[in-house]
Amino acid sequence: MLLRVEKGSATPISRQLADQIAALFTAGKLKAGDRLPSVRELARELAVNQNTILRVYEKLASEGVVEMRQGQGTFVAELSRAGRRRAHCDKLADEFRSLVRQALSLGLSKRELQELLSSALAELDDEAVSPLTESERV
Amino acid sequence: MSAIEVHAVTKSFRKSRVLDGVSFRVEPGKTFAFLGRNGAGKTTLIKMLLGLLKRDDGSLKVLGLDPEVAPYELRDRVGYLAEDQTMYGWMRVDEIVRFIAPFYSRWDHDLALKYLRxxxxxxxxxxxxxxxxxxxxxxxxxxxxxRPELVILDDPALGLDPIMRKQFNRDLVTHLQGAGATVFYSSHLLYEVEPVADEVAILHRGRIVRQAHPETLRADVKQLVIEARMAPLVPRDLILDARPDGADVALTVTSAPRVIGMLAAEGITSRVVDLNLDDIFEAYVSGRQFEPTTPTPELAPV
Structure with a gap:
């Protein structure tokens, strides 16, 4: 499992790691039942406080991404369809939030943002209705 | 019992007051990072923890002992790495290990050899x-x-390159935290300290201006960008730093969630910027106050 700690980032280290593990899972690089490194191993490898790694695993466990089994270690959880959907939704919601912040800082109004989203959705609808027009438009 | 308890300690050298009522405590098993600019008084305090300097006032307990009363007993139980440690250059590595060993009642030669390896x-x-x-x-x-219960390291990362600093952090996580030791170490490199510290304390102008878990600190201290005329709504004692930016002002505040809530209650939306630890440190040690009434001076042509 390849993880990276970005120093001097505005994102706290536990968040960085939790996000990266969740992303590996979403991308299918971690599969249900896979065993994650022990807290001690990962702490050593990343040179990060064991308590921080423990917090990351506990956070992921509370979100249902991993399962901490007493005396055995931490494993990627078997997620139901609903759980998987929720994990994707959470991830998307995060990205939306950061996009919205970015847009607001650029001076866009909430109304303009809503319009952008609507037009993006409308474009998708058009593509879905007539997928062949894609080549015509290009 | 706390591993270290410092209460209202003061110290002056001639007329300059280096420590001005420093108080903090370090709980057993925790890694505590002591931060401050060069010359903030970190080394002065560390020397007091080891009984190498006398305080003017206040109280100080290390592993339950007063370092001024029982310095030798204390140093037998504490591991200490001095800033810019000078060792006898003419000795070989194995010679200095044998030379140091008799100073400690609990020296473990096998452990020394294991670490050397x-x-x-x-x-x-x-x-x-x-x-x-x-x-x-x-x-x-x-x-x-x-096998000390407490390890005190005075700026161990000073002069190390990035690779060695990471290796040092790894050593700290593996050999000290892994063994349950309490670690007290000073540094001025916040981003190096963040991955390993359970707690950070910022020493500034002879006082501890903040002590917190790094992630608590990040959640608490944020930069808010609001219209400058709204700035007086933010309690002054929560503002660490203020930077005017045209009609806006960027305020670095503590208790950020509370301030955001207060502003929201007044119908003011603020743009919230997450800060890294270096930004937060800078706000505490060199923040500028907001001057609401001073009009921007016209620059005279040079």
Missing amino acids: EFELPLATKIKHLSKGQNVRLGLVLALAH
């Missing part, structure tokens, strides 16, 4: 021929081989 230190090399990084690691071996 793990740290890949050449036994037959003279100390003056070691690299800076090897020097720090040798200092660590000497500080750790008597």
